[in-house]
Amino acid sequence: xxxxxxxxxxxxxxxxxxxxxxxxxxxxxxxxxxxxxxxxxxxxxxxxxxxxxxxxxxxxxxxxxxxxxxxxxxxxxxxxxxxxxxxxxxxxxxxxxxxxxxxxxxxxxxxxxxxxxxxxxxxxxxxxxxxxxxxxxxxxxxxxxxxxxxxxxxxxxxxxxxxxxxxxxxxxxxxxxxxxxxxxxxxxxxxxxxxxxxxxxxxxxxxxxxxxxxxxxxxxxxxxxxxxxxxxxxxxxxxxxxxxxxxxxxxxxxxxxxxxxxxxxxxxxxxxx
Amino acid sequence: xxxxxxxxxxxxxxxxxxxxxxxxxxxxxxxxxxxxxxxxxxxxxxxxxxxxxxxxxxxxxxxxxxxxxxxxxxxxxxxxxxxxxxxxxxxxxxxxxxxxxxxxxxxxxxxxxxxx
Numbered sequence: 276x277x278x279x280x281x282x283x284x285x286x287x288x289x290x291x292x293x294x295x296x297x298x299x300x301x302x303x304x305x306x307x308x309x310x311x312x313x314x315x316x317x318x319x320x321x322x323x324x325x326x327x328x329x330x331x332x333x334x335x336x337x338x339x340x341x342x343x344x345x346x347x348x349x350x351x352x353x354x355x356x357x358x359x360x361x362x363x364x365x366x367x368x369x370x371x372x373x374x375x376x377x378x379x380x381x382x383x384x385x386x387x388x389x390x391x392x393x394x395x396x397x398x399x400x401x402x403x404x405x406x407x408x409x410x411x412x413x414x415x416x417x418x419x420x421x422x423x424x425x426x427x428x429x430x431x432x433x434x435x436x437x438x439x440x441x442x443x444x445x446x447x448x449x450x451x452x453x454x455x456x457x458x459x460x461x462x463x464x465x466x467x468x469x470x471x472x473x474x475x476x477x478x479x480x481x482x483x484x485x486x487x488x489x490x491x492x493x494x495x496x497x498x499x500x501x502x503x504x505x506x507x508x509x510x511x512x513x514x515x516x517x518x519x520x521x522x523x524x525x526x527x528x529x530x531x532x533x534x535x536x537x538x539x540x541x542x543x544x545x546x547x548x
Numbered sequence: 549x550x551x552x553x554x555x556x557x558x559x560x561x562x563x564x565x566x567x568x569x570x571x572x573x574x575x576x577x578x579x580x581x582x583x584x585x586x587x588x589x590x591x592x593x594x595x596x597x598x599x600x601x602x603x604x605x606x607x608x609x610x611x612x613x614x615x616x617x618x619x620x621x622x623x624x625x626x627x628x629x630x631x632x633x634x635x636x637x638x639x640x641x642x643x644x645x646x647x648x649x650x651x652x653x654x655x656x657x658x659x660x661x662x663x664x
Contacts (some may be wrong), residue, residue: 327615331663333662334660337571337659338656339562339656340655340656342653342654343557343558343653343655347557425550426550456550457550461553482634485632486584489633515634519634521644522639529587
């Protein structure tokens with residue numbers, strides 16, 4: 276069983292697709308390696324001679340000291356090199372479901388029109404809904420459906436890049452799966468990790484999910500147009516976020532009304548590869 | 549939920565290492581997992597069982613060492629045990645924790661059996 280593509284369970288495979296295109300499952304060209312029984316990790320090897328006695332086996336300690344996320348980090352570095360060579364700035368957007376990531380992206384794409392090329396990789400467990408919204412907003416987009424997976428990983432990004440053909444000097448937005456826990460551990464090769472929270476979520480989000488805020492470079496507080504209607508203490512949430520990560524750059528905005536969008540767009544245009 | 553991805557990654561790496569060492573059995577795997585690494589120990593233990601099923605690691609004992617956090621104050625360099633990710637330095641009250649231990653996600657060693 277494999278949570279990344281569900282290949283052991285026969286359901287929910289990882290799919291990478293573009294709007295208007297039939298979804299396809301990467302079948303033979305698997306996006307990741309795994310120790311499943313159907314590859315050839317048999318408990319015995321086939322080629323050896325059976326002329327030895329099994330009694331003379333001996334135990335040996337092998338020092339490994341290998342980072343568990345080493346493989347992902349290596350692939351992330353490869354993605355990062357690809358971005359550098361193309362002058363692309365990759366931004367990893369992470370949040371809980373419903374914080375307004377996709378709306379923010381739609382507005383951002385429209386605001387950047389004519390100023391800087393944009394590409395988008397959309398991550399969701401299922402559906403092409405977000406990719407269709409981004410496509411309608413006018414940006415090239417590839418959807419990654421993770422199936423059972425709760426986060427994007429570096430290999431999924433590499434596969435998506437094969438299809439996206441991202442333009443040189445562009446901003447590449449990677450919208451991660453809505454989840455404040457798992458995506459924080461998986462580097463994708465991005466230049467900047469952006470965590471988005473909304474004023475409807477409660478000020479203690481940074482304290483409840485510190486790993487995400489600790490790993491992020493930038494924090495966007497969205498839906499500021501709702502501030503008059505909710506009990507949300509802006510100073511307190513900032514204080515909490517900065518107590519986890521004092522270097523966090525925080526921006527407040529409302530993607531819906533456009534309030535605060537100028538500083539965000541300006542910040543995006545300042546991003547150098 | 550990401551514990552399963554982590555477990556699959558551990559199983560893949562261990563199998564690679566065991567192959568390199570021409571081992572036919574891995575009796576034990578030792579892991580260092582920091583208490584602030586973002587991993588739930590119980591979920592990881594469960595996920596390792598699932599990931600190791602039908603591989604050469606099915607019978608393997610996974611020993612997980614919990615690595616307690618140590619922080620160094622970025623201002624006065626005092627070393628202390630933080631009680632989370634937002635502790636203040638007990639010496640100078642500086643905010644902004646710099647962890648030097650406690651976020652480990654590492655495969656330490658394997659105990660393998662080889663035929664002569």
